[in-house]
Amino acid sequence: MAGNSEPLSARAKLAVTAGKAAAAVSKAAGRGSGSVIGGKVALRVDPDLLGALAQHLEVTLVSATNGKTTTTRLIAEALRAAGPVVSNALGANMPAGITSALSGGGDARYGVIEVDEKYLAGVARDTDPKCIALLNLSRDQLDRAGETRMLAEKWREGLNGTKAVVVANADDPLIVWAASACANVVWVAAGQEWKEDAWSCPSCGGVLQRQGDDWGCGECGFRRPSPSWVLNGDYVLDPHGSAWPIHLQLPGRANKANAATSAAVAAVFGVPPQVALERMYQVQAVAGRYDVVTYQNRELRLLLAKNPAGWLETFSLIDGPPAPVLLSVNARGADGTDTSWLWDVDYTRLAGHPICVLGDRKLDLAVRLEVAGLEFRVCESLDEALQVCPPGRIETIANYTAFQDLRRRVGN
Numbered sequence: 001m002a003g004n005s006e007p008l009s010a011r012a013k014l015a016v017t018a019g020k021a022a023a024a025v026s027k028a029a030g031r032g033s034g035s036v037i038g039g040k041v042a043l044r045v046d047p048d049l050l051g052a053l054a055q056h057l058e059v060t061l062v063s064a065t066n067g068k069t070t071t072t073r074l075i076a077e078a079l080r081a082a083g084p085v086v087s088n089a090l091g092a093n094m095p096a097g098i099t100s101a102l103s104g105g106g107d108a109r110y111g112v113i114e115v116d117e118k119y120l121a122g123v124a125r126d127t128d129p130k131c132i133a134l135l136n137l138s139r140d141q142l143d144r145a146g147e148t149r150m151l152a153e154k155w156r157e158g159l160n161g162t163k164a165v166v167v168a169n170a171d172d173p174l175i176v177w178a179a180s181a182c183a184n185v186v187w188v189a190a191g192q193e194w195k196e197d198a199w200s201c202p203s204c205g206g207v208l209q210r211q212g213d214d215w216g217c218g219e220c221g222f223r224r225p226s227p228s229w230v231l232n233g234d235y236v237l238d239p240h241g242s243a244w245p246i247h248l249q250l251p252g253r254a255n256k257a258n259a260a261t262s263a264a265v266a267a268v269f270g271v272p273p274q275v276a277l278e279r280m281y282q283v284q285a286v287a288g289r290y291d292v293v294t295y296q297n298r299e300l301r302l303l304l305a306k307n308p309a310g311w312l313e314t315f316s317l318i319d320g321p322p323a324p325v326l327l328s329v330n331a332r333g334a335d336g337t338d339t340s341w342l343w344d345v346d347y348t349r350l351a352g353h354p355i356c357v358l359g360d361r362k363l364d365l366a367v368r369l370e371v372a373g374l375e376f377r378v379c380e381s382l383d384e385a386l387q388v389c390p391p392g393r394i395e396t397i398a399n400y401t402a403f404q405d406l407r408r409r410v411g412n
Helices: 010-028 035-045 049-054 067-078 093-102 117-127 150-159 173-179 253-268 274-280 306-314 339-342 362-371 382-389 398-412
Strands: 060-065 085-089 110-114 131-134 164-168 185-189 208-211 213-215 229-232 235-237 243-247 292-295 298-304 323-326 355-358 396-398
Touching: 010 035, 010 049, 035 049, 035 093, 035 150, 049 093, 049 117, 049 208, 067 085, 067 110, 067 253, 067 274, 085 093, 093 110, 093 117, 093 131, 093 382, 110 117, 117 150, 131 173, 131 253, 150 173, 164 173, 164 253, 185 253, 229 253, 235 253, 253 274, 292 398, 298 306, 298 398, 323 398, 339 362, 355 362, 355 382, 382 398, 396 398
Parallel strands: 060 110, 060 131, 085 110, 131 164, 164 185, 185 229, 298 396, 323 355, 323 396
Antiparallel strands: 208 213, 229 235, 235 243, 292 298
């Protein structure tokens, strides 16, 4: 946590310089921003660099299966009301990317850091955060991340004893289980649309009983804690019962939930809800997500959905028929190579929309849509899909690397 920070050691300074040089070379060669390779080089020179860079910052860590990049942006925007912020805003959320982001922090007072779920406990050890925001846990990249209950247990063990204020979603039983071992938890009723990973009690394995928003285990007594912050429609209720309006340029219920959590985090740093929520309005798009772009005289809205919970939330953003929908799925390393999750998504919610399918795994997706009884066209490219889509704005939904492919294609 921020305190009496010592100047960077000669080795740490050398590591930062080496990392920036590697990043510059990578960027000049057209291999992306260079943030990951820069961080890897810097950590090779000084393995303790992340902790050294974080020592002068008041750090917030944000982790979840869905929404962490957006919530990181919202929190960073809110905290700028109190001082300069450094953040890994583009979503490079493993130790190398985080180190690279913090090395450019300069005179920042706050560090707002998105962290990949697998690395949360380690990054928390290195950065001594003042606050940790835990949003949700659901199935995602099972070949890489493992089963959700195991991940919740790793969080529970890894965060046990943390001095940080943990801002956690009271509506997600896995998050509650993970956070319950922490000494100082602020519970937020942020909602949970996707419940398919939370039918059994993470504490004892019994069946969870649900009634409205409430849930609990009849066997061991593990139950939903009482929240002090509540998302209520277009408002967030603070611990004093005051209702603050949420005005966002980002669409959907999920982003209102992200804003409610962000307001609770901002309050830990003394930023009032009204100020925090007003500043969040500045966020229009997050690393291309929600952007509306014009390509070949067509308007495309770019939506990212990486797993069943994310697809469910994204479907709720799409207006009724006849808006055409373009779906693109890859299964590269960053996506997870297992596409069995497609069978957990209720694609019947797209019934009545003209659908085009593309991406590396377009045939896997086509089989899933066929079983769902939907009409669709399989296309070899974005340009072909645009030629067969009927008039109107096109909603494009893609998983991670497919989303990056689309952004490059449309020049976003």
